Ligand SMILES: NC(=O)c1ccc[n+]([C@@H]2O[C@H](COP(=O)([O-])OP(=O)(O)OC[C@H]3O[C@@H](n4cnc5c(N)ncnc54)[C@H](O)[C@@H]3O)[C@@H](O)[C@H]2O)c1
């Protein structure tokens with residue numbers, strides 16, 4: 297039986313949902329995917345840390361109402377989130393990083409990933425900071441230590457985008473993309489169309505688990521800008537930084553802008569895009585756009601996202617699916633772990649050859 301020991305860094309919506317899946321689906325994964333997961337450590341800024349080489353009961357983790365510092369009450373627990381010690385020394389094969397996204401420098405999540413990779417542990421993360429701001433360094437570190445750095449959930453939660461474009465669209469010559477890449481802002485625009493005020497709509501998106509800890513990132517376009525950087529660098533071979541992407545969010549759109557668009561048979565959408573121009577330069581932007589209702593992205597509603605890839609050989613290829621949500625994003629971590637499991641012989645063979 298293959299069993300991967302995992303450590304959860306950050307125990308908010310996404311990693312809690314992963315723990316819930318572990319509690320409910322390990323038998324199914326073992327039968328269908330050929331492995332099971334064993335949670336050996338958890339750290340969280342509010343709750344503290346807990347390590348157990350034998351494994352921590354996933355159901356207990358999700359069903360217990362822990363108070364601040366509450367992991368101290370568990371065997372092997374402490375009230376402090378001792379991230380570095382846990383990441384470097386817990387007996388984990390895989391680190392699941394799902395702490396807050398820091399759009400400025402990606403920290404402390406970049407360090408969490410670095411410590412894990414340096415210690416020979418695979419990293420799966422939904423955090424956009426490391427993926428957008430330090431992917432080149434972290435991928436190199438991963439290669440050097442024969443482990444994986446996977447971040448499918450950083451764009452469009454569990455909807456397959458990065459791996460799909462890299463593998464299934466290989467050879468189709470991708471030249472650009474445009475899409476609705478933020479669930480919160482798309483949800484807010486839809487609720488405003490239904491007559492709700494901006495702040496009330498943002499509060500709803502927070503309650504549904506779509507929004508960032510600071511929803512400014514969602515409504516001002518900073519979250520989409522990170523996703524555009526991730527996709528442009530990963531799929532178009534760019535080396536973009538957030539400052540290279542012009543960025544405008546939806547916070548200045550008023551109820552009357554939305555009504556006026558509807559009267560003209562249009563709808564506002566926050567669009568992130570990047571294209572390689574004829575000089576080979578990548579032009580990237582984030583901005584609200586008024587789309588005619590027959591535009592392929594105009595009908596994408598709620599927290600659903602969509603991306604239209606422009607390719608030489610196939611023309612436009614569009615993928616639609618959940619863009620946010622706790623379980624949907626936890627699925628992305630599972631999909632990264634599946635990718636690692638399927639590539640595992642490659643990692644062990646390289647190690648043996650050293
Ligand atoms: N929720 C979604 O729909 C979604 C989708 C895609 C990506 N993401 C990304 O996934 C990550 C997690 O999202 P979430 O919804 O679970 O967020 P969340 O706010 O619910 O949880 C984050 C958790 O991380 C903990 N934390 C923060 N800093 C920490 C630190 N330094 N050390 C230890 N713990 C720390 C917090 O206490 C919190 O419990 C974020 O980076 C987010 O941008 C979320």
Ligand SMILES: N[C@@H](CCO)C(=O)O
Nearest residue numbers: 478479480506507508
């Ligand atoms: N806050 C983000 C989460 C997914 O990255 C969104 O609403 O799209």
